Amino acid sequence: MKTDGGQALIKSLEREGVEVMFGLPGGAILPVYDPIIDSKIRHILVRHEQGAGHMAEGYAQATGKPGVAMVTSGPAATNIVTPLCDAYLDSIPMVVITGQVPTAAIGTDAFQECDTTGITASITKHNFLVTEAQDIPRVIREAFHIATTGRPGPVLVDIPKDIVDPTNPRSSLEWEDEVEIDLPGYKVDTSVDEDAIKKAVDLIQQAEKPILYIGGGVLKSRAAEALLELAELTQIHVVTTLMARGAFPDSHELCLGMPGMHGNFTAVTAMQESDLLITLGARFDDRVTGKLDEFAVTAKIIHVDIDPAELGKVRRPDIPIQGDCRVAIETMVKVLRESNSEATDRSAWKSRISGWQERFPLVYESSNPGQALKPQFVIEKLRDATPGDTIVASGVGQHQMWASQYWTFDHPYTWINSGGLGTMGFSIPAAIGAKVGHPEKMVWAVDGDGCFQMTAQELVTARVENIPIKVALLNNSYLGMVRQWQDMFYDERHSEVFLSKEIPDYKGWAESMGCFALRVDDPDEVEEAIAQANEIEDRPVVIDFRTAAEEKVYPMVAAGTGNSDVIVPPSQENEIR
Amino acid sequence: MSSASAEHRNHVLVVTVENKSGVLARVASLFARRAFNIRSLAVAPTEDDNLSRITIVVDGESAPIEQVVNQLDKLINVVDIRDLQPGHAVERELMLVTVAVEPEHRDDIVEQLDRAGGKVMSVGTDSMMLSLVGDPDHIDAFEDLLRPFGILEIQRTGRVALANLDETIE
Numbered sequence: 001m002k003t004d005g006g007q008a009l010i011k012s013l014e015r016e017g018v019e020v021m022f023g024l025p026g027g028a029i030l031p032v033y034d035p036i037i038d039s040k041i042r043h044i045l046v047r048h049e050q051g052a053g054h055m056a057e058g059y060a061q062a063t064g065k066p067g068v069a070m071v072t073s074g075p076a077a078t079n080i081v082t083p084l085c086d087a088y089l090d091s092i093p094m095v096v097i098t099g100q101v102p103t104a105a106i107g108t109d110a111f112q113e114c115d116t117t118g119i120t121a122s123i124t125k126h127n128f129l130v131t132e133a134q135d136i137p138r139v140i141r142e143a144f145h146i147a148t149t150g151r152p153g154p155v156l157v158d159i160p161k162d163i164v165d166p167t168n169p170r171s172s173l174e175w176e177d178e179v180e181i182d183l184p185g186y187k188v189d190t191s192v193d194e195d196a197i198k199k200a201v202d203l204i205q206q207a208e209k210p211i212l213y214i215g216g217g218v219l220k221s222r223a224a225e226a227l228l229e230l231a232e233l234t235q236i237h238v239v240t241t242l243m244a245r246g247a248f249p250d251s252h253e254l255c256l257g258m259p260g261m262h263g264n265f266t267a268v269t270a271m272q273e274s275d276l277l278i279t280l281g282a283r284f285d286d287r288v289t290g291k292l293d294e295f296a297v298t299a300k301i302i303h304v305d306i307d308p309a310e311l312g313k314v315r316r317p318d319i320p321i322q323g324d325c326r327v328a329i330e331t332m333v334k335v336l337r338e339s340n341s342e343a344t345d346r347s348a349w350k351s352r353i354s355g356w357q358e359r360f361p362l363v364y365e366s367s368n369p370g371q372a373l374k375p376q377f378v379i380e381k382l383r384d385a386t387p388g389d390t391i392v393a394s395g396v397g398q399h400q401m402w403a404s405q406y407w408t409f410d411h412p413y414t415w416i417n418s419g420g421l422g423t424m425g426f427s428i429p430a431a432i433g434a435k436v437g438h439p440e441k442m443v444w445a446v447d448g449d450g451c452f453q454m455t456a457q458e459l460v461t462a463r464v465e466n467i468p469i470k471v472a473l474l475n476n477s478y479l480g481m482v483r484q485w486q487d488m489f490y491d492e493r494h495s496e497v498f499l500s501k502e503i504p505d506y507k508g509w510a511e512s513m514g515c516f517a518l519r520v521d522d523p524d525e526v527e528e529a530i531a532q533a534n535e536i537e538d539r540p541v542v543i544d545f546r547t548a549a550e551e552k553v554y555p556m557v558a559a560g561t562g563n564s565d566v567i568v569p570p571s572q573e574n575e576i577r
Numbered sequence: 578m579s580s581a582s583a584e585h586r587n588h589v590l591v592v593t594v595e596n597k598s599g600v601l602a603r604v605a606s607l608f609a610r611r612a613f614n615i616r617s618l619a620v621a622p623t624e625d626d627n628l629s630r631i632t633i634v635v636d637g638e639s640a641p642i643e644q645v646v647n648q649l650d651k652l653i654n655v656v657d658i659r660d661l662q663p664g665h666a667v668e669r670e671l672m673l674v675t676v677a678v679e680p681e682h683r684d685d686i687v688e689q690l691d692r693a694g695g696k697v698m699s700v701g702t703d704s705m706m707l708s709l710v711g712d713p714d715h716i717d718a719f720e721d722l723l724r725p726f727g728i729l730e731i732q733r734t735g736r737v738a739l740a741n742l743d744e745t746i747e
């Protein structure tokens with residue numbers, strides 16, 4: 001059957017099972033927008049292309065399906081660079097389609113031309129510049145295959161206008177019902193070496209102070225259930241990194257919560273003192289290890305990762321295991337069940353852990369009547385007033401850390417954040433993407449005032465496209481996380497971190513974007529406001545919570561220092577470590 | 578640093594890639610981004626029209642070689658990578674060099690060149706252009722020998738390599 005490149009592109013997306021895409025049209029991509037009118041794919045028209053990218057990421061994180069965004073050439077392509085890099089660092093499956101100037105104009109500095117594949121080569125798992133219409137169906141299949149298999153990641157497909165423009169003979173192609181990928185250099189091996197697993201199990205059984213160090217790879221491989229089985233079978237404590245919150249239930253007695261720069265004391269210290277880190281789908285990020293030379297110096301390392309380049313990149317493992325986390329965990333469970341070896345007695349370790357938990361819980365001082373809200377208090381109230389499977393998408397800053405610390409994540413895929421890139425402005429579009437993927441679930445964005453001002457316009461998208469997310473704005477009038485560093489490491493000299501106390505009027509702004517909005521100053525009003533927000537289902541909601549600016553995120557491992565030097569809140573300074 | 582100890586750290590990677598536009602740029606930018614040092618690089622088509630071969634000499638000190646290999650392997654267009662162990666491969670490089678030579682010293686140079694297995698490519702009034710193919714040590718030695726005459730221009734290709742026959746490659 002004869003068709004044209006634009007039709008073929010949309011048909012190819014349909015063939016990949018795409019149900020929704022996020023985007024914004026323009027000159028170079030115009031011919032592809034015409035067939036969208038007749039497609040069953042839902043297109044969500046964003047207000048800025050960065051929003052489209054983060055929505056695709058949020059959708060992918062919440063559903064496990066690849067997120068899809070489509071934008072035009074030049075400035076639109078550069079606008080989506082940040083989400084591509086974000087998805088690259090957090091291994092999020094995403095396919096981004098960009099328009100490009102006609103093939104004959106490439107390289108001439110034509111209007112809205114930019115070297116999109118050149119710019120994005122180092123921040124995508126792969127990218128394609130398609131030059132023949134006939135290649136479109138195959139390239140789309142390849143893009144989805146690459147994005148979703150192995151270590152997932154973003155793939156960009158750059159499409160010159162002439163090969164999709166039905167008035168141009170270069171756009172003509174023969175549509176085939178079958179299409180096959182042709183990627184001789186791309187092989188995915190998810191199997192694991194059972195001998196290595198057996199050695200790992202031996203180490204596990206001998207370890208006196210083992211910790212399961214869980215990263216985002218466990219969620220990517222959909223291994224949360226397998227992990228629960230492994231942890232319960234071995235009775236080993238679990239830490240879940242910022243990318244893995246929810247991979248193991250926070251309310252489980254074996255859960256120690258989040259490690260790292262703002263991890264809780266017990267998670268940080270247990271890793272530091274451990275003699276075996278069973279590392280599953282984590283990558284020894286500097287925000288987790290602190291100063292590398294001082295990180296968990298006595299620990300042996302088992303490291304499972306689908307990406308062989310992660311094994312030994314930062315910390316040399318004693319047992320490297322390349323493969324899918326779920327397969328690896330299931331094999332561990334099987335080997336453990338078959339063996340009759342007994343684990344070492346770990347009662348001393350367990351009592352040390354519970355000692356730390358008693359002496360160093362997460363704490364904050366409650367506010368006195370008339371004082372500004374405590375951000376931690378707001379998160380706790382929100383957590384208590386929402387269903388257990390509520391999806392939380394956060395921005396980047398202090399509010400992100402408090403959300404991760406004070407929420408109780410008992411379900412996988414309920415925590416969505418920008419971990420690797422730390423992209424301010426992530427939360428609102430990511431929450432929209434998540435809500436599109438899970439309209440039946442409640443979705444809260446926890447945002448900061450700085451972040452809000454970067455992508456708030458997508459609330460217009462949310463209202464117009466009928467995507468009723470809720471936003472808890474922890475408004476401290478500051479770029480709070482930066483202020484915290486200035487407070488702690490720059491003698492409280494505040495340089496360019498104060499935003500404004502009264503401008504913008506967030507309630508008025510949100511209302512002008514079609515949202516229901518409230519402003520809350522008093523601790524006594526928090527519960528009522530959340531209850532009201534939870535009732536509203538026909539439009540987005542924004543609550544402007546006025547929070548205390550001087551509040552700091554504790555504990556903290558200062559940049560460049562070791563995890564043993566974790567700074568605890570003032571009230572815990574005299575506790576024995 | 579003496580060239581002998583530098584040579585010791587070098588690894589020769591023979592990277593087979595899809596013959597598509599932009600692939601060399603991907604390989605080169607990966608090295609730049611990950612702070613791996615390239616000592617030399619040579620690209621050429623192979624026996625298969627769909628594939629090209631890039632021979633890269635990597636400074637093994639700038640990064641663990643397995644990390645370089647693993648990162649390269651993540652490039653979708655990279656089909657195969659061989660890390661040739663020193664002494665287990667045939668390595669060749671081509672040098673073109675123009676040296677200043679007074680006519681009375683020509684015979685002298687030609688004799689040296691014959692012994693080294695090189696060729697005279699072009700002769701000027703007071704200069705000569707020579708070519709020499711050999712393993713990198715051989716080329717280095719000959720370059721040293723020419724230096725006293727005065728090297729006017731030199732161009733080396735960077736090395737190409739294939740594994741020795743009948744040896745297993747680690």
Ligand SMILES: Cc1ncc(C[n+]2csc(CCOP(=O)(O)OP(=O)(O)O)c2C)c(N)n1
Pocket residue numbers: 395396397398399400422423424447448449450451452474476478479480481482
């Ligand atoms: C795009 C971007 N620019 C700058 C930063 C650096 N940065 C990290 S946190 C932060 C402050 C965020 O302020 P806000 O959204 O108000 O959150 P708060 O820390 O006050 O909770 C800044 C500027 C960043 N992470 N991302």
Ligand SMILES: [Mg+2]
Pocket residue numbers: 397448449450474475476477478479480
């Ligand atoms: Mg703030």
